[in-house]
Amino acid sequence: MSPADREHLWASEHLDMFATGLMQDEDLNRFEQHLAACDECRGTVHALAAPEANRGMHIPDALIARWPTTRTTLRGLQRELARRHLATCEECRSILRYRGQSLELERVPGLEPSAEALAALDGLAPSLPGSLGQRTVELPRPRFNLREFLFGGAVGGLVAAAAALAIVSTLSLHPAQHPTPANPGVPALRLELGGGAAVRTLGSIEAGNLVRGGRGDTTITLAPGQSRVRIALAPEPDLAPETQVELELRDAGGALLMHTSMPYSYLIESDRGLAIASDGALPETDLTLLLTWTATTGTRHTVHYLVDLRR
Amino acid sequence: MTPIDRPSESDNPLDHVDWKEAEAIMRRVIISKVGSRGRDDFDDLVQEAIVALMRAVSRGGVQTLEGLTVTIAQRQAYDYLRRIRRPSEPIPELPPGTEDIPAPLEDDDPTLDELEFYVRQILPALGEQCRELFELWFELRNLKLVAERLGVRHDLVRKRRERCIARAYEIFLADDGPLGEWLRERMGVAS
Numbered sequence: 001m002s003p004a005d006r007e008h009l010w011a012s013e014h015l016d017m018f019a020t021g022l023m024q025d026e027d028l029n030r031f032e033q034h035l036a037a038c039d040e041c042r043g044t045v046h047a048l049a050a051p052e053a054n055r056g057m058h059i060p061d062a063l064i065a066r067w068p069t070t071r072t073t074l075r076g077l078q079r080e081l082a083r084r085h086l087a088t089c090e091e092c093r094s095i096l097r098y099r100g101q102s103l104e105l106e107r108v109p110g111l112e113p114s115a116e117a118l119a120a121l122d123g124l125a126p127s128l129p130g131s132l133g134q135r136t137v138e139l140p141r142p143r144f145n146l147r148e149f150l151f152g153g154a155v156g157g158l159v160a161a162a163a164a165l166a167i168v169s170t171l172s173l174h175p176a177q178h179p180t181p182a183n184p185g186v187p188a189l190r191l192e193l194g195g196g197a198a199v200r201t202l203g204s205i206e207a208g209n210l211v212r213g214g215r216g217d218t219t220i221t222l223a224p225g226q227s228r229v230r231i232a233l234a235p236e237p238d239l240a241p242e243t244q245v246e247l248e249l250r251d252a253g254g255a256l257l258m259h260t261s262m263p264y265s266y267l268i269e270s271d272r273g274l275a276i277a278s279d280g281a282l283p284e285t286d287l288t289l290l291l292t293w294t295a296t297t298g299t300r301h302t303v304h305y306l307v308d309l310r311r
Numbered sequence: 312m313t314p315i316d317r318p319s320e321s322d323n324p325l326d327h328v329d330w331k332e333a334e335a336i337m338r339r340v341i342i343s344k345v346g347s348r349g350r351d352d353f354d355d356l357v358q359e360a361i362v363a364l365m366r367a368v369s370r371g372g373v374q375t376l377e378g379l380t381v382t383i384a385q386r387q388a389y390d391y392l393r394r395i396r397r398p399s400e401p402i403p404e405l406p407p408g409t410e411d412i413p414a415p416l417e418d419d420d421p422t423l424d425e426l427e428f429y430v431r432q433i434l435p436a437l438g439e440q441c442r443e444l445f446e447l448w449f450e451l452r453n454l455k456l457v458a459e460r461l462g463v464r465h466d467l468v469r470k471r472r473e474r475c476i477a478r479a480y481e482i483f484l485a486d487d488g489p490l491g492e493w494l495r496e497r498m499g500v501a502s
Contacts, residue, residue: 016493020430021476024473049450056430056431078429095325116485117491
C-alpha cells in the first residue's frame with residue numbers, strides 16, 4: 001500500500017470525526033492535507049455540506065423507518081437526545097404519528113443514560129480531568145486484570161435460544177490512573193454499565209458456554225488460555241415478563257463488584273449474553289454470579305453461578 | 312398506475328399522498344437499482360425512503376410528487392450500493408439531480424446521519440459561541456471559511472474550537488452507551 005493509499009484509508013476511517021466537527025487539531029491538519037490531494041474525499045466532504053442533504057437536523061430517517069426496533073435499542077445518551085428532540089419536533093412527531101407509531105421513548109432501565117452523562121449534558125458535572133471523562137465506579141478491592149465484563153443471559157425456557165439478558169458492564173483496567181490505597185502498585189478496575197450494542201461487538205456466543213436451566217451452584221469453567229468468554233444463562237423456565245431480575249457479581253472474597261436490575265420483558269428482546277474478557281488470558285480467580293427475583297407467589301428466588309477461572 | 316397525488320380536504324399535507332402508490336413506485340425503483348444484492352434490505356430501504364418523502368411533503372413546496380418519489384428512491388438505492396460495495400468496486404455513479412450521500416461507517420457504528428444528529432442535539436449545552444461554531448462547521452466543513460464567516464482570525468477560531476470540542480468530549484465520554492463507546496474507540500481510549 002502506497003503512502004497516499006494509507007492516507008486515504010486513514011481519512012476514510014476518520015471521516016466521522018471530521019464530519020461531526022469533533023476531530024482534534026492535529027488530526028484535522030492531517031485530514032485537510034489529504035483533502036487537498038484527494039478528489040474522492042473532497043467530493044465526499046462537499047456532499048456532506050450540501051444543504052439539500054439536510055443532515056442531522058432531525059431523528060435520522062433510518063431510525064424513524066425502524067421505529068419499533070429503534071424504541072427498544074436506543075441506549076444511553078442517544079436515547080435521551082432522541083427523546084428530547086422528539087418532545088419538541090413537530091415534524092418528527094407528525095411522521096411517527098402518521099405511521100401509527102408511539103411518540104414516546106419509554107424509560108427503560110438498562111437503556112437510560114448514566115447519571116454522569118445526564119449531568120454533563122445539563123451542565124451540572126464538574127470538568128473532568130484531561131480528556132478521559134469516562135464514567136467510573138471504583139471497585140473496592142481490585143484483584144484481577146479483567147478488561148471487560150459483560151453480563152447477560154437467556155432467561156426462561158419459554159424463550160428461544162437467542163433470547164437473553166441485556167446488561168452490559170465493563171471492567172476496565174487503566175494503569176497508573178487510579179492506584180488503590182490498599183495496594184498502590186495495582187491498577188484499579190472500572191465498572192461501566194451499558195446495553196446491547198457493546199455485546200454485539202463480541203461476536204457469537206460460544207455454544208460450549210451456554211448454561212440453560214442451571215440451578216444451585218452450577219459451575220461455569222473457562223478453558224485455559226481463553227481471553228474472552230460469553231455465557232447465556234437460563235435459570236427459570238417461566239418468569240413473567242414484568243419480573244424484575246437483580247444481578248450481582250461478587251469476587252471470591254464476597255465483595256460486591258456489580259449490582260443492577262432490570263425487567264424480564266426488556267431482557268428477552270434481543271440477543272445478549274454474558275462475557276468476560278481480558279487483554280491476555282483470564283486471571284486465576286473466581287467470581288460468583290447471583291440472579292434474584294421474586295415470584296408471583298411472593299417467594300424470593302436466588303440462583304448462584306460460580307464462574308471458575310482457575311482452570 | 313394510479314395517481315400518487317390524492318385529493319383531500321385535510322390540512323395535513325401527508326393526507327394528500329397515496330402512500331401505497333408511493334411505496335409501490337419506490338419499491339420498483341429500489342429493486343431495479345439494487346437488484347438481488349439488496350434482497351434482505353428491500354423493506355428497510357423502502358421504509359426509509361418513505362420517511363424521507365414524508366419529510367419532504369411535510370415541508371411543502373413539492374412540485375412533482377412522482378418525480379420526487381423516484382428521486383428519493385434512487386438516492387436511497389445508490390446510498391445503499393455505496394454502503395455495501397467492496398473496496399475494489401467503483402463507487403456507484405449517481406444520476407444527475409440526486410444528492411450524493413457519503414457512505415456510513417462500519418456496520419455497528421452510528422451512521423454519519425446519526426452522529427451529526429446527536430452532535431447537533433448537544434449544541435445547546437455547549438454555549439452560544441460553540442453552537443455557532445458547530446453550526447457553521449456543519450454548513451461549510453472548512454475552518455478557514457468558518458473563520459471568514461465569523462470575521463475572526465483563523466488561529467482564534469481554532470482555539471475556540473478546541474474549547475468547544477473539549478466540552479463536547481466531556482458529554483460524550485460520560486456516556487456509557489454507543490456514543491461514548493464510539494468516541495472512546497475513535498480516541499483509542501480503552502472501554
